[in-house]
Amino acid sequence: MIIDKGLGLGAVSDLLSTAGDYIDFLKLGFGTSALYNQALLEEKISLTKSFGVDIYPGGTFLEIAILQNKLPEYIRMAKHLGFTAIEVSDGTINMSSEVRVRAISAAADLGLKVFTEVGKKSSTDKLPIRLYLKQIQQDLDHGACKVIVEGRESGKNAGFYDSEGKFIRDEMEALLGAVDCGRLIWEAPLKDQQQELILRFGPNINLGNIPPFEALALEALRVGLRGDTLCSVYKGEKQQLER
Amino acid sequence: MIIDKGLGLGAVSDLLSTAGDYIDFLKLGFGTSALYNQALLEEKISLTKSFGVDIYPGGTFLEIAILQNKLPEYIRMAKHLGFTAIEVSDGTINMSSEVRVRAISAAADLGLKVFTEVGKKSSTDKLPIRLYLKQIQQDLDHGACKVIVEGRESGKNAGFYDSEGKFIRDEMEALLGAVDCGRLIWEAPLKDQQQELILRFGPNINLGNIPPFEALALEALRVGLRGDTLCSVYKGEKQQLER
Amino acid sequence: MIIDKGLGLGAVSDLLSTAGDYIDFLKLGFGTSALYNQALLEEKISLTKSFGVDIYPGGTFLEIAILQNKLPEYIRMAKHLGFTAIEVSDGTINMSSEVRVRAISAAADLGLKVFTEVGKKSSTDKLPIRLYLKQIQQDLDHGACKVIVEGRESGKNAGFYDSEGKFIRDEMEALLGAVDCGRLIWEAPLKDQQQELILRFGPNINLGNIPPFEALALEALRVGLRGDTLCSVYKGEKQQLER
Numbered sequence: 001m002i003i004d005k006g007l008g009l010g011a012v013s014d015l016l017s018t019a020g021d022y023i024d025f026l027k028l029g030f031g032t033s034a035l036y037n038q039a040l041l042e043e044k045i046s047l048t049k050s051f052g053v054d055i056y057p058g059g060t061f062l063e064i065a066i067l068q069n070k071l072p073e074y075i076r077m078a079k080h081l082g083f084t085a086i087e088v089s090d091g092t093i094n095m096s097s098e099v100r101v102r103a104i105s106a107a108a109d110l111g112l113k114v115f116t117e118v119g120k121k122s123s124t125d126k127l128p129i130r131l132y133l134k135q136i137q138q139d140l141d142h143g144a145c146k147v148i149v150e151g152r153e154s155g156k157n158a159g160f161y162d163s164e165g166k167f168i169r170d171e172m173e174a175l176l177g178a179v180d181c182g183r184l185i186w187e188a189p190l191k192d193q194q195q196e197l198i199l200r201f202g203p204n205i206n207l208g209n210i211p212p213f214e215a216l217a218l219e220a221l222r223v224g225l226r227g228d229t230l231c232s233v234y235k236g237e238k239q240q241l242e243r
Numbered sequence: 244m245i246i247d248k249g250l251g252l253g254a255v256s257d258l259l260s261t262a263g264d265y266i267d268f269l270k271l272g273f274g275t276s277a278l279y280n281q282a283l284l285e286e287k288i289s290l291t292k293s294f295g296v297d298i299y300p301g302g303t304f305l306e307i308a309i310l311q312n313k314l315p316e317y318i319r320m321a322k323h324l325g326f327t328a329i330e331v332s333d334g335t336i337n338m339s340s341e342v343r344v345r346a347i348s349a350a351a352d353l354g355l356k357v358f359t360e361v362g363k364k365s366s367t368d369k370l371p372i373r374l375y376l377k378q379i380q381q382d383l384d385h386g387a388c389k390v391i392v393e394g395r396e397s398g399k400n401a402g403f404y405d406s407e408g409k410f411i412r413d414e415m416e417a418l419l420g421a422v423d424c425g426r427l428i429w430e431a432p433l434k435d436q437q438q439e440l441i442l443r444f445g446p447n448i449n450l451g452n453i454p455p456f457e458a459l460a461l462e463a464l465r466v467g468l469r470g471d472t473l474c475s476v477y478k479g480e481k482q483q484l485e486r
Numbered sequence: 487m488i489i490d491k492g493l494g495l496g497a498v499s500d501l502l503s504t505a506g507d508y509i510d511f512l513k514l515g516f517g518t519s520a521l522y523n524q525a526l527l528e529e530k531i532s533l534t535k536s537f538g539v540d541i542y543p544g545g546t547f548l549e550i551a552i553l554q555n556k557l558p559e560y561i562r563m564a565k566h567l568g569f570t571a572i573e574v575s576d577g578t579i580n581m582s583s584e585v586r587v588r589a590i591s592a593a594a595d596l597g598l599k600v601f602t603e604v605g606k607k608s609s610t611d612k613l614p615i616r617l618y619l620k621q622i623q624q625d626l627d628h629g630a631c632k633v634i635v636e637g638r639e640s641g642k643n644a645g646f647y648d649s650e651g652k653f654i655r656d657e658m659e660a661l662l663g664a665v666d667c668g669r670l671i672w673e674a675p676l677k678d679q680q681q682e683l684i685l686r687f688g689p690n691i692n693l694g695n696i697p698p699f700e701a702l703a704l705e706a707l708r709v710g711l712r713g714d715t716l717c718s719v720y721k722g723e724k725q726q727l728e729r
Contacts, residue, residue, distance in 0.1 A: 005456060005457065005459060005460040006261050006262055006456065006458060006459025006460060007257070007261070008254075008256070008257020008258060008260055008261045009257065009260070010253045010254070010256065010257045010496045011254070011257050011494075011496070011497070013494070013496065014493070014494025014495065014496045014497050015494060017494055017495070017526065018492050018493070018494045018522065018526065019492055019521075021523075022521070029460065029463075030460060030463045030464075030468055030469040030470070031463050031468025031469065032459045032460065032462075032463050032468065034463075034468055035262075035265070035459055035462050035463060035466075035468070036261065037264075040260065040261065060463075060468060060469055060470050060473060061468065063470075063473065064467070064468065064473060067473075091470055092470040092473050092474060093473070093474070121470045121471075154434075191640075213491060213492065214491065215492060216491060216492025216518045216521055217491040217492060217515065217516060217518065219518075219521050220515075220516045220517050220518050220520075220521060220546075221516075223521075224550070225516055225517025225518065225520055225521070225546060225547065225550065226516040226517065226546055227516070227546050227549075227577055227578040227607045228607075230546060230549065230550060230553075230578050230579070231578060231579070248699060248700065248702060248703040249504050249505055249699065249701060249702025249703060250500070250504070251497075251499070251500020251501060251503055251504045252500065252503070253496045253497070253499065253500045254497070254500050272703065272706075273703060273706045273707075273711055273712040273713070274706050274711025274712065275702045275703060275705075275706050275711065277706075277711055278505075278508070278702055278705050278706060278709075278711070279504065280507075283503065283504065303706075303711060303712055303713050303716060304711065306713075306716065307710070307711065307716060310716075334713055335713040335716050335717060336716070336717070364713045364714075397677075
């Protein structure tokens with residue numbers, strides 16, 4: 001999942017022609033979707049979909065819709081504009097469990113893929129890990145297709161990252177012990193984070209908030225075409241061949 | 244004000260089609276203007292102007308013209324190439340008050356908008372704040388339309404930023420107590436700097452040295468479409484509605 | 487030498503139209519070359535060459551070919567695709583002197599320019615400096631046209647940089663005392679590194695792993711069109727004029 005902070009049509013076309021095979025989702029970060037000229041936005045959505053890539057507005061936008069008591073209008077507008085998915089998050093606001101379930105269902109009913117997000121944007125708002133685990137299970141039960149683990153654009157001081165962007169180890173382990181990794185998308189904007197997740201979970205781990213210009217470099221990292229993972233991938237292959 | 248370190252025509256077109264409504268000025272950073280093929284430069288200037296955006300060469304270029312005793316030639320050339328504005332700065336060199344006034348007047352006489360800049364590129368060259376205040380007043384009196392507060396491309400260790408990019412608090416306050424904020428453009432390349440200035444002065448504060456790919460994300464930050472400012476903007480709106 | 491981590495055709499065209507005069511080599515970083523659609527890769531190679539710029543795949547790719555015992559196939563494929571140069575490095579793997587010489591010769595025999603690289607990607611793998619000096623001399627003797635000094639994409643904790651990206655001073659001096667600087671390309675992705683090398687060796691020092699969007703800004707730094715080098719370049723010119 002790529003975070004798009006305002007790519008023009010030329011840059012989207014460049015990105016998807018070059019690395020589209022390795023990208024599943026394009027997220028128009030934050031509430032930037034609201035700042036586009038509507039014709040341009042529709043063209044961008046349509047261009048992205050023509051490469052077989054899902055596109056959706058950032059979770060902050062939905063949080064604002066909820067604050068403004070416009071959730072149904074927001075979801076219908078997203079569908080109308082051509083977005084193929086939606087993110088339900090409460091990274092900044094507090095959202096009742098009931099509203100969260102309603103958002104998931106309403107979007108799923110319109111045929112949108114639903115991603116929910118767990119983790120707070122600020123480390124001071126953090127909840128105990130068991131509440132996140134409960135949340136994840138509940139979201140999946142209600143129709144979310146994947147749950148995003150918050151990491152922000154910066155990869156620091158948010159979700160399960162400390163102020164230097166390192167994993168908060170025991171929380172990460174608790175998460176992993178309880179959830180099927182394939183149902184998670186880890187926001188991992190920094191290379192060290194990507195590398196650690198790949199080395200631990202293998203090349204197919206879902207990663208998010210990837211800067212556009214890192215898409216191909218990340219794929220290289222996944223498949224051992226970059227120094228940092230070359231040896232471990234090669235060793236793994238060799239062991240498989242020898243079996 | 245966007246800092247452009249060498250965008251091609253495709254990227255300029257992408258940027259301005261997407262975020263042009265939120266951009267006032269494009270600065271061709273440093274002396275890079277001198278490194279373009281002239282036909283390309285003229286095309287780039289003309290393309291930028293077609294979006295209603297001002298374009299001007301970085302202040303370092305004028306400093307060199309002064310060192311080489313070519314100020315009038317420099318200003319005429321800028322006008323001839325189609326630039327709509329000019330920056331008068333002494334971030335690196337020392338410039339007499341008389342030369343500064345002459346540069347402002349000469350550019351204004353040719354119909355160019357004039358931005359002056361205060362603050363040194365190196366923290367060791369710093370002047371007492373009262374001299375900057377005097378400078379700002381003098382520049383505005385002589386025809387500068389806005390005064391840029393130095394922050395460099397890095398946002399660190401220059402102007403009123405310390406080595407970590409944090410505001411030097413008492414200098415900032417002194418500046419603010421004495422000058423109409425609308426006449427300043429704050430170079431604020433880092434997100435935390437942008438956020439602090441927006442939360443303090445509201446969404447219309449003039450910001451500069453914004454990296455091109457941050458233009459739309461910054462607008463989202465201004466209007467509360469990003470987690471970091473969402474709550475404070477929403478709280479402000481609510482208070483207004485309740486009044 | 488620019489490091490290209492996956493630029494699309496539009497971005498390559500933008501880059502080379504704008505800054506092509508200041509670029510000698512485009513490196514498709516890591517093993518990303520393997521991730522392109524082949525038709526697109528050939529078009530990109532051909533586009534780059536049309537600007538008179540050499541293009542070659544990152545050294546990691548060759549290391550993998552060696553691990554897989556496919557060196558001749560790799561070199562022939564590179565030639566076949568239109569690459570004009572090749573990098574022979576052992577930043578991650580260990581390579582015998584014999585294999586290294588064979589790689590250099592095989593590529594040179596096919597008419598490819600050969601760049602070799604010295605320095606390890608990890609600071610824990612470092613060799614004594616005298617071994618690097620021996621390596622450099624041997625590579626040049628066997629037909630390498632230039633030797634790249636490892637700096638990675640990050641410029642930190644690799645080659646002759648410490649964990650903060652500062653030069654390891656005594657190693658740098660030893661290198662400089664023994665090798666003709668014109669035969670080296672310094673990977674120097676960070677501005678402070680570029681600046682230090684330029685101020686020490688003059689504007690023509692070969693620099694590598696330059697991010698695409700820094701190409702024009704780096705040229706400005708070289709020729710004194712940027713605050714950081716303006717004064718020293720101007721002082722030098724003045725001294726020359728006065729002689």
